[in-house]
Amino acid sequence: MYILLFFIAHWFLSLFCQTFFLHRYASHKMFTMNKFWERFFYAFTFLTQGSSFLNPRAYAILHRMHHAYSDTEKDPHSPHFFKDVWQMTMSTKDIYLNYAKHGVEPEKPFRGNYPEWKFMDKLSDMWVVRILFAVLYTLFYIKFATAWWMFALLPIHFLMGPIHGAIVNWCGHKYGYSNYDNDDHSKNTLPLDFLMMGEFFQNNHHKSPNSVNFAKKWYEFDPSYPIIKVLHWTRIIKLRKEPL
Numbered sequence: 741m742y743i744l745l746f747f748i749a750h751w752f753l754s755l756f757c758q759t760f761f762l763h764r765y766a767s768h769k770m771f772t773m774n775k776f777w778e779r780f781f782y783a784f785t786f787l788t789q790g791s792s793f794l795n796p797r798a799y800a801i802l803h804r805m806h807h808a809y810s811d812t813e814k815d816p817h818s819p820h821f822f823k824d825v826w827q828m829t830m831s832t833k834d835i836y837l838n839y840a841k842h843g844v845e846p847e848k849p850f851r852g853n854y855p856e857w858k859f860m861d862k863l864s865d866m867w868v869v870r871i872l873f874a875v876l877y878t879l880f881y882i883k884f885a886t887a888w889w890m891f892a893l894l895p896i897h898f899l900m901g902p903i904h905g906a907i908v909n910w911c912g913h914k915y916g917y918s919n920y921d922n923d924d925h926s927k928n929t930l931p932l933d934f935l936m937m938g939e940f941f942q943n944n945h946h947k948s949p950n951s952v953n954f955a956k957k958w959y960e961f962d963p964s965y966p967i968i969k970v971l972h973w974t975r976i977i978k979l980r981k982e983p984l
């Protein structure tokens with residue numbers, strides 16, 4: 741029971757930080773927040789993603805490239821130019837490292853005011869920190885696992901952030917239905933997207949990239965949206981007015 745609860749908590753907390761902070765905030769600026777809350781969610785993303793923390797600036801650059809070049813050869817992670825999800829992920833990793841670690845300046849259209857916290861970026865990229873998170877996950881499993889097969893879940897904890905990205909990028913542009921013709925292969929994989937907290941509404945998102953609610957039809961539900969609305973009502977964030 742403890743293992744299952746830990747896995748579910750890690751999955752959804754990490755996923756929420758990815759869709760809320762990295763995607764909707766860092767990449768699209770769908771809402772604003774003051775410096776205190778930006779640092780809070782920066783640190784919270786680091787804690788929840790742990791050993792697989794994704795640099796917000798690099799994530800945002802790649803995501804903006806993905807929208808600009810959706811499902812073309814310049815798209816950093818379109819599944820239609822790779823034979824499998826592993827090859828796509830490894831190619832994306834190389835591009836990501838250019839911006840996260842090697843300091844490569846993006847093309848002019850993708851330069852911008854991205855959230856940065858150099859101390860946290862440096863800390864999160866230290867191998868001793870990443871290994872420490874992996875050790876803590878493993879110790880928790882040693883303490884509470886009741887069957888050997890449970891240890892097969894550990895690699896998911898180690899690579900949680902990239903795994904979420906790979907699932908969305910692969911499935912969201914290959915499987916599902918389309919509400920709109922966006923001149924790409926974006927799909928809505930699930931109409932009730934509890935699994936990926938709204939990230940599976942790729943077709944809707946590519947149609948309205950600045951809309952904070954990824955669900956568009958009456959039968960669709962984006963579970964991140966009501967949470968974001970609560971954060972807005974409590975004045976932790978301030979939603980921008982969406983274009984008509």
